[in-house]
Amino acid sequence: MPILSIVIPAYNEEKMILKAAYTISELLNKEKISAEILFVNDGSEDNTWKEIQRASQEIENVRGISLSRNFGKESAILAGLTHAKGDCCIVMDCDLQHPPETIIEMYRLWKDGYDIVEGFKKSRGKEGKIKTFFAKSFYRLINRVTGFDMSASSDFKLLDRKVVDAYLQLPERKVFFRALTFWLGFKSIGVEYEVQERTEGKTKWSYLSLIKYAITNITSFSTAPMQIITIIGVLFFIFSIVLGVQSLINFFSGRSLEGFTTVILLLLGIGSVLMMSLGIIGYYIAKIYEEVKRRPRYIVSEKTNDKDE
Ligand code: UDP
Numbered sequence: 411m412p413i414l415s416i417v418i419p420a421y422n423e424e425k426m427i428l429k430a431a432y433t434i435s436e437l438l439n440k441e442k443i444s445a446e447i448l449f450v451n452d453g454s455e456d457n458t459w460k461e462i463q464r465a466s467q468e469i470e471n472v473r474g475i476s477l478s479r480n481f482g483k484e485s486a487i488l489a490g491l492t493h494a495k496g497d498c499c500i501v502m503d504c505d506l507q508h509p510p511e512t513i514i515e516m517y518r519l520w521k522d523g524y525d526i527v528e529g530f531k532k533s534r535g536k537e538g539k540i541k542t543f544f545a546k547s548f549y550r551l552i553n554r555v556t557g558f559d560m561s562a563s564s565d566f567k568l569l570d571r572k573v574v575d576a577y578l579q580l581p582e583r584k585v586f587f588r589a590l591t592f593w594l595g596f597k598s599i600g601v602e603y604e605v606q607e608r609t610e611g612k613t614k615w616s617y618l619s620l621i622k623y624a625i626t627n628i629t630s631f632s633t634a635p636m637q638i639i640t641i642i643g644v645l646f647f648i649f650s651i652v653l654g655v656q657s658l659i660n661f662f663s664g665r666s667l668e669g670f671t672t673v674i675l676l677l678l679g680i681g682s683v684l685m686m687s688l689g690i691i692g693y694y695i696a697k698i699y700e701e702v703k704r705r706p707r708y709i710v711s712e713k714t715n716d717k718d719e
């Protein structure tokens with residue numbers, strides 16, 4: 411009988427662990443799907459790890475690993491996929507915003523021979539207007555630079571073992587789980603789901619962290635920002651030729667140049683564009699630096715007692 415691994419990253423989710431574990435395991439028992447539920451404690455500051463240990467004692471097939479500090483959701487997912495033993499893995503959130511019933515649908519599609527089953531959001535749930543606006547713009551940008559339409563995609567996915575293995579072989583440190591499955595290819599299909607309301611705890615995303623997330627993911631997927639600065643450079647060059655010709659004409663026709671404002675504006679303009687360009691290049695260099703350091707993407711500090719380990 412094939413095994414389904416359910417990987418659940420959890421950061422400060424003490425109130426959700428048992429609820430999620432019971433809800434999911436009851437559902438799987440009812441459907442007679444043999445599965446393991448693997449929680450990844452992403453360096454929580456609350457009792458999340460204690461709750462995971464409790465869940466693993468109370469419920470069969472619940473396991474947990476604990477990371478040494480908060481490494482972020484992407485790394486937690488990676489840690490979970492590395493330790494999952496199943497023939498296919500589903501990654502889902504701890505807060506049950508990804509409806510557990512969809513797991514069954516995904517599992518059936520996997521049995522039908524699909525390697526990746528993507529969860530697509532039917533709507534964005536009850537999210538603020540500003541957040542929706544930014545999310546939409548972010549995905550439009552991502553679509554432009556990568557060619558993948560990910561506007562409705564999420565981290566809620568089923569991956570076949572061979573996809574998981576391919577994913578784990580990727581060497582880069584900063585990954586964008588949502589997009590990489592597009593990049594990996596394989597036979598995939600989508601299922602739609604309705605984003606549920608979070609019942610306990612609160613979202614880990616502040617606006618600042620969302621902006622950082624956007625920048626990291628755009629730059630790790632494309633070099634478009636560098637092309638944009640090249641284009642700005644070309645525009646400035648054309649502009650400078652026009653202005654140069656005009657000044658020369660003025661000079662030879664004997665009109666004196668009253669150019670203080672122009673010079674200041676040009677200096678400021680060129681200066682700031684240069685700074686910005688340097689910043690963007692610097693950002694890519696910093697990424698290269700991060701990557702060449704070859705540090706592990708997460709460190710496991712503890713595991714729940716495992717009979718066969
Ligand atoms: N999460 C994590 N590490 C983090 C932040 C979040 O493992 O540093 C987990 C979190 O516990 C939850 C999932 O990622 O299971 C989604 O987080 P959240 O619900 O805050 O995001 P949202 O649903 O608001 O996008």
Ligand code: MG
Pocket residue numbers: 503505507608613
């Ligand atoms: Mg959530």
